[in-house]
Amino acid sequence: MPTRTHSSDPFAPRGALSREHLLAYAEGRLDGSAAHEVELHLERDPLLREAVEGLREPGAFAALKGLDAARSAKSNGIAGMWVVAGVVVLLIAGVMTHFGTTGTEGEVVQQPKMVAEGSDDATPVVAPLLNEEIVAAEEQPKQDRIGHERMALHTREAARLVLQREPGIERVQPRGTEVRTNDPTTDVRPAKHHRTSLQLLFLHDLKVVHPKELYDRDPMMNLSDIHVAARFADASDRDSTHTHEILLPYTEFMDDALGRFVKNDHKGCLDDLRFLLDQHPDDVNALFYSGLCAYNLGLYDRARGFLQRAAGHPVDVFDEEAAWYYALTLDRLKDPGAYDAFQRIANGDGFYSELAKGRITAH
Amino acid sequence: MFLRRKPTPDASDEELVLALQGGHHSAWGLLWDRYAHLLFGVSMKYLKDPERSKDAVVDLFAKLPDMLKRHPVERFRPWIHTVMRNHCLLALRGDHRQVRWDDAIGNDITADHAEDVVLHEADLQRMETAIDQLNETQRSCIRLFHLERLSYAQVQERLGIDYDQLRSHLQNGRRNLRLILQQHADQNA
Numbered sequence: 036m037p038t039r040t041h042s043s044d045p046f047a048p049r050g051a052l053s054r055e056h057l058l059a060y061a062e063g064r065l066d067g068s069a070a071h072e073v074e075l076h077l078e079r080d081p082l083l084r085e086a087v088e089g090l091r092e093p094g095a096f097a098a099l100k101g102l103d104a105a106r107s108a109k110s111n112g113i114a115g116m117w118v119v120a121g122v123v124v125l126l127i128a129g130v131m132t133h134f135g136t137t138g139t140e141g142e143v144v145q146q147p148k149m150v151a152e153g154s155d156d157a158t159p160v161v162a163p164l165l166n167e168e169i170v171a172a173e174e175q176p177k178q179d180r181i182g183h184e185r186m187a188l189h190t191r192e193a194a195r196l197v198l199q200r201e202p203g204i205e206r207v208q209p210r211g212t213e214v215r216t217n218d219p220t221t222d223v224r225p226a227k228h229h230r231t232s233l234q235l236l237f238l239h240d241l242k243v244v245h246p247k248e249l250y251d252r253d254p255m256m257n258l259s260d261i262h263v264a265a266r267f268a269d270a271s272d273r274d275s276t277h278t279h280e281i282l283l284p285y286t287e288f289m290d291d292a293l294g295r296f297v298k299n300d301h302k303g304c305l306d307d308l309r310f311l312l313d314q315h316p317d318d319v320n321a322l323f324y325s326g327l328c329a330y331n332l333g334l335y336d337r338a339r340g341f342l343q344r345a346a347g348h349p350v351d352v353f354d355e356e357a358a359w360y361y362a363l364t365l366d367r368l369k370d371p372g373a374y375d376a377f378q379r380i381a382n383g384d385g386f387y388s389e390l391a392k393g394r395i396t397a398h
Numbered sequence: 399m400f401l402r403r404k405p406t407p408d409a410s411d412e413e414l415v416l417a418l419q420g421g422h423h424s425a426w427g428l429l430w431d432r433y434a435h436l437l438f439g440v441s442m443k444y445l446k447d448p449e450r451s452k453d454a455v456v457d458l459f460a461k462l463p464d465m466l467k468r469h470p471v472e473r474f475r476p477w478i479h480t481v482m483r484n485h486c487l488l489a490l491r492g493d494h495r496q497v498r499w500d501d502a503i504g505n506d507i508t509a510d511h512a513e514d515v516v517l518h519e520a521d522l523q524r525m526e527t528a529i530d531q532l533n534e535t536q537r538s539c540i541r542l543f544h545l546e547r548l549s550y551a552q553v554q555e556r557l558g559i560d561y562d563q564l565r566s567h568l569q570n571g572r573r574n575l576r577l578i579l580q581q582h583a584d585q586n587a
Binding site for chain 1: 424427430431434435436437438439440441442443444446448449451452455456475476479483543544545547548549550551552568572
């Protein structure tokens with residue numbers, strides 16, 4: 036007698052269960068055959084069953100949205116491991132740079148996505164930014180958005196003023212990135228009147244550190260990488276678009292991303308920058324503009340993480356503006372640290388000091 | 399600039415575990431994508447507290463690389479489920495000390511489908527015969543849910559039973575089916 040095929044097996048689900056379907060089911064948004072498909076999975080998997088039961092508890096969905104945002108680990112065990120890994124990466128990168136080697140796939144461990152804080156028992160681990168988070172986010176009202184001010188420090192207009200005030204800029208050697216072990220929340224550097232000189236670009240009138248200041252060579256963004264950008268429905272959709280390896284120069288990639296930003300397409304911009312950060316986790320341009328996008332999408336925990344890292348980044352081109360927007364983010368989160376953040380900016384007598392004083396007065 | 403090959407999203411859990419043990423941090427992210435929401439749900443089921451549940455998930459993932467180095471894991475899914483569940487149960491015992499994750503490692507929860515191989519391999523005719531030998535409630539539940547593909551809610555409504563009863567009848571019905579099919583196989587051997 037013939038054995039039943041898998042597709043006709045009444046005990047087997049027809050395909051894999053996506054997170055979206057599971058969550059939709061748990062929220063009670065599926066019925067009939069769609070619910071049955073999920074339930075076939077539940078029948079087979081105790082983990083799914085318990086997960087659904089728990090997700091139906093009061094407050095679960097609201098908390099789940101926050102789960103993927105910045106969060107604190109209770110132990111520095113993983114931090115220690117990854118910081119050590121990061122140091123190893125830097126050492127290897129330094130050796131490679133010294134000997135002019137390029138490296139091949141598999142030789143070097145990628146620098147971990149992690150910011151180490153000063154406290155021994157509170158190390159925030161930067162969770163991967165999920166496609167679903169971006170898709171679910173909502174654009175904030177125009178009056179609540181940041182980064183689009185004409186006279187913001189990261190715009191060409193403001194840069195002209197700064198350059199007029201600061202003649203005699205000297206060249207410095209390009210610097211690589213490094214893993215910081217201090218706490219950027221308390222070490223947001225005071226505004227500087229005389230910045231070190233790094234070559235800048237202005238894409239859509241927005242400031243960008245030239246990639247040659249960040250990397251030994253202009254990186255190529257590998258669009259055929261594993262990541263599935265939000266603009267694709269799924270990996271197969273992406274694969275049907277990219278059948279061959281597609282490399283895009285960093286500058287073109289950033290131009291495209293910031294083009295989305297100026298058009299208020301913060302989801303598209305954040306999605307692009309997520310892709311970039313996936314390949315270059317410490318890219319200060321991506322960190323800063325990801326922070327602005329996240330803020331404008333109401334992803335304030337994410338914004339805090341990005342801007343914190345941009346403000347404390349060794350490449351200090353965005354430190355003032357990132358510190359300002361970081362303070363605004365804390366204020367938005369009703370974090371008591373907002374006052375101190377504004378205070379530091381006000382004391383720094385920099386571009387945003389007057390605005391910060393106004394905020395302090397309002398507090 | 400692309401110095402290493404990342405674990406791919408279609409890698410199995412066990413491949414990701416190996417990659418993470420080998421220092422590929424992106425494997426951590428992929429495991430997070432697959433499991434964070436599920437483990438959060440498990441934690442919510444037991445702790446009924448969103449903040450504690452979030453902390454539990456974040457804490458577990460922070461410790462994960464270290465735990466995987468110290469504990470051999472053959473099948474990640476039941477293992478991580480067991481760890482989270484045990485952790486919650488230990489936390490619920492009222493011990494106010496920090497629950498150590500190592501204490502939460504225990505025997506894997508066996509996935510139900512591992513026991514259902516007999517059902518998947520049975521042909522329709524033998525299956526129909528076996529279903530007819532179930533008691534009336536189990537037979538109805540198995541028929542409506544597995545053969546007519548009705549949802550839990552539809553079966554509950556049709557039979558006037560609650561969720562727990564339905565799940566119990568389905569589980570017991572499949573177990574009895576398996577026994578019946580095994581008996582038939584033994585008799586024909």
